[in-house]
Amino acid sequence: MTATSVRGIDHIGVTVPDLETATLFLARAFGAEVLYDTLRRQDGPNGGPGVEQRLGVPAGTQQLAVRMLALPGGGPGIELCEFQGPRREPPVLPCDFGWQHVALYADDLDAAVRDCVAAGASLLAEAQPLPGPESGEHNRFAYLRTPWGSTLQLLTYPDPQPWRRTASRQGTRPAGTGTWPTDPARPVPS
Numbered sequence: 001m002t003a004t005s006v007r008g009i010d011h012i013g014v015t016v017p018d019l020e021t022a023t024l025f026l027a028r029a030f031g032a033e034v035l036y037d038t039l040r041r042q043d044g045p046n047g048g049p050g051v052e053q054r055l056g057v058p059a060g061t062q063q064l065a066v067r068m069l070a071l072p073g074g075g076p077g078i079e080l081c082e083f084q085g086p087r088r089e090p091p092v093l094p095c096d097f098g099w100q101h102v103a104l105y106a107d108d109l110d111a112a113v114r115d116c117v118a119a120g121a122s123l124l125a126e127a128q129p130l131p132g133p134e135s136g137e138h139n140r141f142a143y144l145r146t147p148w149g150s151t152l153q154l155l156t157y158p159d160p161q162p163w164r165r166t167a168s169r170q171g172t173r174p175a176g177t178g179t180w181p182t183d184p185a186r187p188v189p190s
Contacts, residue, residue: 011068011077012102016148019065019082025147026080028119030104030112031072038066038079045084061085071104078102091149101143101151109156113142116154120147130155133163 016022019041026032039046047062055061064082071078094100106112109127117123121144130139136159144152 009076011079013079013081014102014150015081015083017082017088018148019067019080022080022146022148023067023069025119025121026069026078029116029121032069032078033072035068035070035077038068039063041065047085057083058085058087061087091151094151101153103141103153103155106154106156107158109140109142109154112154113144116144116152121145121152130157130161134161136161 014022023032023034041064045062045064047060049059051057051063052059052061062084064084065080066082067080069078069080092098092100104112113123113127124143124145127140127142129135130141134157136157138159139155139157139161141153141155144154146152
């Protein structure tokens, strides 16, 4: 695989305990819209050895419903999946291995936090300034828990971030062109 074969994030898959409740939360909190149902509840469940092998889930696991949503302004889709089966673990916390949170950019962080809380999320702590290489007078973030327990980060960075200036001086490419900023004390790959 070459670096040019990957173009970006297409969608983020989230397993939820109830597809309709999660859809309602995302619509209320972010204005998400349903694009389509890959698996409608009335057409399921979808299970068996093929599904178990393809998804790497325990025997007996069944997909009940799968839905793709879009956030306003483009970006990756959010695919909601509802399963039943012999294993259902609670959502991972940021200290656990695996994909641990989804971060969404908000033009108005305070309004986005209010919308999420009104839709059923729990604010973990008041919004904080973004630190170090992401800092700026108005650059802030907040973590929340969705109604089903997943970790959600909201952030805004309307002010220039210091890492962009460092990246330019070190000859690295800005975000979106394939190189993420590195710690200034770490050597830049040639």
